[in-house]
Amino acid sequence: MSTSTEMRYVNAVTRALHDSMEQDPAVVVMGEDVAHAGGSFKATRGLLDAFGAARVIDTPISESSITSAAVGMALTGLKPVVEIMFMDFITLSMDALVNQAAKARYMFGGQGSVSMVLRTPHGGGLSAGPQHSQCLEAWLAHVPGLKVVCPSTPQDAYSLLRASIADPDPVMFIEHKGMYASKGAVDTSLTARLGEARIARPGRDVTLVTYGATVPVCLKAADQLAKEGVDVEVVDLRSLQPWDKATVLESLSRTHRAVVVHEAVQAFGAGAEIVATIADEGFDELDAPVLRVAAPFMPAPFASSLEKGYVVTVERVIEAVRKTLA
Amino acid sequence: MSARKNRGTAAPQHLQALYKTMSLIRHVETALTRLFANSEVPGFIHLSIGQEAVAAGIASALQPQDSLATTHRGHGHVLARGMDVSGFMKEIMGREGGLCKGRGGSMHVADLSLGILGANGIVGAGIPIALGSAMAHQARKTGGVAVAFFGDGAMAEGVLHETLNMAALWKCPLLLVCENNGWSEFSPTSRQFAAKLEKLAAAFDVGYAKVDGNDVLAVADAAEGATARLRAGRGPFVLECMTTRVRGHFEGDAQKYRDTGELESVHEHDPLTAARGQLQAMGVDTTGMDQAIAAQVDAAVDAARADVLPVLEHAIQDVYTQTAQETGA
Numbered sequence: 001m002s003t004s005t006e007m008r009y010v011n012a013v014t015r016a017l018h019d020s021m022e023q024d025p026a027v028v029v030m031g032e033d034v035a036h037a038g039g040s041f042k043a044t045r046g047l048l049d050a051f052g053a054a055r056v057i058d059t060p061i062s063e064s065s066i067t068s069a070a071v072g073m074a075l076t077g078l079k080p081v082v083e084i085m086f087m088d089f090i091t092l093s094m095d096a097l098v099n100q101a102a103k104a105r106y107m108f109g110g111q112g113s114v115s116m117v118l119r120t121p122h123g124g125g126l127s128a129g130p131q132h133s134q135c136l137e138a139w140l141a142h143v144p145g146l147k148v149v150c151p152s153t154p155q156d157a158y159s160l161l162r163a164s165i166a167d168p169d170p171v172m173f174i175e176h177k178g179m180y181a182s183k184g185a186v187d188t189s190l191t192a193r194l195g196e197a198r199i200a201r202p203g204r205d206v207t208l209v210t211y212g213a214t215v216p217v218c219l220k221a222a223d224q225l226a227k228e229g230v231d232v233e234v235v236d237l238r239s240l241q242p243w244d245k246a247t248v249l250e251s252l253s254r255t256h257r258a259v260v261v262h263e264a265v266q267a268f269g270a271g272a273e274i275v276a277t278i279a280d281e282g283f284d285e286l287d288a289p290v291l292r293v294a295a296p297f298m299p300a301p302f303a304s305s306l307e308k309g310y311v312v313t314v315e316r317v318i319e320a321v322r323k324t325l326a
Numbered sequence: 327m328s329a330r331k332n333r334g335t336a337a338p339q340h341l342q343a344l345y346k347t348m349s350l351i352r353h354v355e356t357a358l359t360r361l362f363a364n365s366e367v368p369g370f371i372h373l374s375i376g377q378e379a380v381a382a383g384i385a386s387a388l389q390p391q392d393s394l395a396t397t398h399r400g401h402g403h404v405l406a407r408g409m410d411v412s413g414f415m416k417e418i419m420g421r422e423g424g425l426c427k428g429r430g431g432s433m434h435v436a437d438l439s440l441g442i443l444g445a446n447g448i449v450g451a452g453i454p455i456a457l458g459s460a461m462a463h464q465a466r467k468t469g470g471v472a473v474a475f476f477g478d479g480a481m482a483e484g485v486l487h488e489t490l491n492m493a494a495l496w497k498c499p500l501l502l503v504c505e506n507n508g509w510s511e512f513s514p515t516s517r518q519f520a521a522k523l524e525k526l527a528a529a530f531d532v533g534y535a536k537v538d539g540n541d542v543l544a545v546a547d548a549a550e551g552a553t554a555r556l557r558a559g560r561g562p563f564v565l566e567c568m569t570t571r572v573r574g575h576f577e578g579d580a581q582k583y584r585d586t587g588e589l590e591s592v593h594e595h596d597p598l599t600a601a602r603g604q605l606q607a608m609g610v611d612t613t614g615m616d617q618a619i620a621a622q623v624d625a626a627v628d629a630a631r632a633d634v635l636p637v638l639e640h641a642i643q644d645v646y647t648q649t650a651q652e653t654g655a
Contacts (some may be wrong), residue, residue, distance in 0.1 A: 063490035065454035072458025110428035110644035168647040
């Protein structure tokens with residue numbers, strides 16, 4: 001019997017870690033301040049008490065080597081879940097991710113898999129400034145061998161993290177720090193598959209393709225547009241690598257108009273790949289150019305007044321939808 | 327340690343086994359010099375000719391459950407660990423039957439069934455991978471140790487310093503083996519590294535020993551002692567093996583940056599010549615053994631030449647554990 005509990009996004013992450021650790025003794029959690037402090041955003045709170053210091057490991061501030069160590073652990077029979085405190089810090093982990101984790105299975109001719117998860121929060125809205133606000137997921141989605149997941153609800157934070165930990169390949173699990181406090185129903189018996197999108201809101205007139213923190217922004221825009229008689233469909237991608245091309249193209253075949261929305265910088269972002277795929281494979285379905293709503297080409301700002309203009313707003317999404325209908 | 331005891335009566339047998347490993351590495355790499363010159367090896371290779379005693383000595387102290395991560399100059403380490411010579415040769419020559427199906431080549435040879443977590447194309451990158459492997463041995467109570475091979479060029483990489491710190495904090499069963507050949511690619515390491523490895527290890531309170539890396543019995547002895555410490559839970563250990571790079575940074579490197587006198591004298595340090603001399607003094611002739619190894623290597627080269635080339639349609643299936651369709655690639 002399925003039971004649903006209201007919980008915060010951050011608690012859904014913790015619950016998923018807890019349940020995976022309980023189910024599989026090979027799962028270990030490691031990162032800076034994840035054990036005694038329970039994580040910078042408290043996503044690992046209580047795990048040390050539940051599973052002990054051998055499985056919940058406080059590491060020094062050595063992002064490069066702890067990520068590489070996770071690769072070595074995975075190749076020696078463990079399933080490490082590494083936390084990198086802010087996504088901006090993965091710059092220091094890039095050799096481990098790009099040259100080691102992503103390529104080991106391929107380079108070794110399929111002898112084994114690097115079954116590891118790197119959890120990290122991206123995103124702005126907290127005046128955290130240029131080095132604590134970035135959305136760098138497109139970098140990772142560009143690397144063959146990595147999987148990239150961006151949950152937008154507490155339910156997905158739970159179900160997709162369980163699926164990511166169970167996955168045999170290296171999964172980059174990207175949480176949004178601005179969403180940690182958001183609440184929603186979580187049914188721990190529900191499973192999810194990486195690479196499967198979700199129709200967050202069905203509609204007939206325009207398809208909004210999005211993921212992560214811009215999902216609720218798009219849903220709000222859809223609600224407002226509904227008042228004007230515009231029926232918007234919102235597709236939450238949930239994973240960027242693999243991404244659910246079929247669901248996007250199927251939605252487009254009904255609406256014939258699309259806008260791609262993400263918080264990351266627009267230029268060379270994930271949206272560019274989605275728009276290019278629509279142009280390649282969905283061209284005949286299009287009644288209007290596909291638009292993008294994303295961040296301008298500049299570092300994430302610090303001052304609140306600047307950040308307001310930087311992040312994707314409901315108004316900007318509505319404006320783009322109207323433009324595709326004009 | 328047992329190896330030290332063996333220096334008495336059992337020494338000929340012990341040395342003979344070590345020599346056999348070194349001879350295999352030398353024959354394989356000598357064959358590779360010819361194959362490379364003949365354009366039968368794609369890409370580029372980094373040879374460990376002159377450094378075989380380190381590989382053979384360290385491998386002699388390892389047990390089946392142990393693991394290792396090595397470098398771009400890692401042929402010797404993987405062969406000493408017991409990698410199949412034919413599978414190795416096919417891999418280096420880019421064939422489908424290679425141990426890694428021709429996906430990785432010289433810089434990425436791996437055999438997970440032997441605990442070989444790969445050679446590596448990134449200087450120093452194997453060091454923290456070996457740390458993680460040591461942590462897994464510790465967590466899973468396998469009784470195993472992990473070995474990180476690295477060159478003196480990697481002493482300047484931050485991951486070495488980070489790894490020393492973590493391995494020391496958690497008393498990981500990690501053996502850090504530095505093959506110090508004095509060269510960081512094309513520059514003398516004296517111009518690149520301001521510290522001494524001994525002092526670096528001491529800074530983290532990590533045990534350290536320096537050994538003549540061209541004396542295979544000395545390396546084997548030191549490795550036996552170091553791994554015994556690790557298995558007893560006494561924390562990581564750094565073993566610096568002073569050795570000699572004979573060939574260039576990569577095969578085909580004319581080494582014009584090296585002093586002629588120094589380059590001409592490298593053969594005086596040849597670990598195989600030294601071991602052969604010791605064996606002869608014990609009344610052991612290595613000719614038959616060398617001939618058998620030469621035949622084995624020739625057969626591996628012939629098998630590689632006869633093997634098929636890999637195709638892209640198969641290669642793409644190894645990117646993810648699931649098929650390409652499932653991943654939407």
